[in-house]
Amino acid sequence: KWRGAALAGGMGLLAACERGPQSALHPAGRNAEAILDLTLILVAGGGVIFLFVMALAGYAVIARPERFPGSRAWIIGGGLVFPIVTLTALQVYEFAVARQLSDTGGVEPLRIEVTGYMWWWEVRYPDVRVEGGEVLRIANRLVIPAGRPVEVVVTAADVIHSFWVPSLGGKMDMIPGHENRLILVGERSGTYRGQCAEYCGAQHALMAFDVVVEPPDRFEEWLAAERRPAAEPAGPQQAAGRDAFLRAGCGSCHTVRGTSANGAAGPDLTHVGGRDALAAGTLPNTPEALAGWIAGAQHIKPENRMPSFPILGGDDLHAIAVWLESLK
């Protein structure tokens, strides 16, 4: 396709990082594709104009013409007609692309609400109720069905953040007290990385999330599993972990549905073991990393709102990590 040719020709360096879960150059849906086309046309057009202007400037410097041949025509043509025609055409094209990006093609979109916090993402499915009747609430991860447009309503709880999944769609600012919307479309199944794209404090760089695009039937299975409360502990170690978690007061900030933990200040941990990463893309999701996070969250991600718990004994710490990781 011409896109491939443009990439190979004009953006050889960038092509090296074209692949990967967070690349605007490797779209996985039609909205990201439209944005890539727009980008390539603007870059290519800008490149042609730049080269032309440099050639004229070079001619003026090297040849030092007494009088530039046909200068009046150049001034009117190059200084007025060309920019007015070109910029108007580009503007019309850009408006058309922007319209296309917010068009769901008559399909009822899946609604997801995402709130930015320093420095994690709360994700709510307002039309999905968990067992018990509340709205489904997860963290740092969106799971969406392939092919169906998703309307993401974004806002922020503290400072301005920005929601961006380059492989799936455009970027949208998250502003406290205000709701913005964007449409994501995932057509290829896979896991794509999103990243906060507006500087929001010390840990801005460690504010990432995953978007998992699943075939529609797998998505329904995931929803059904996610709506269930946390499983009962499978053994004595998991039970000890749950008790230690509740004793340490973790439930005043975190919810684990099916236990007495019902805090709302931090991420919902009901199915935390099923996520790909911990602490908004900061750590791999393993019992060892989770134990390290609980003991030293302030060392790993200074100034985040999760305190370090160095006073937890090794056994308790390990048991809590094992229990939480069993919640898939």
Ligand code: CUA
């Ligand atoms: Cu949130 Cu940068």
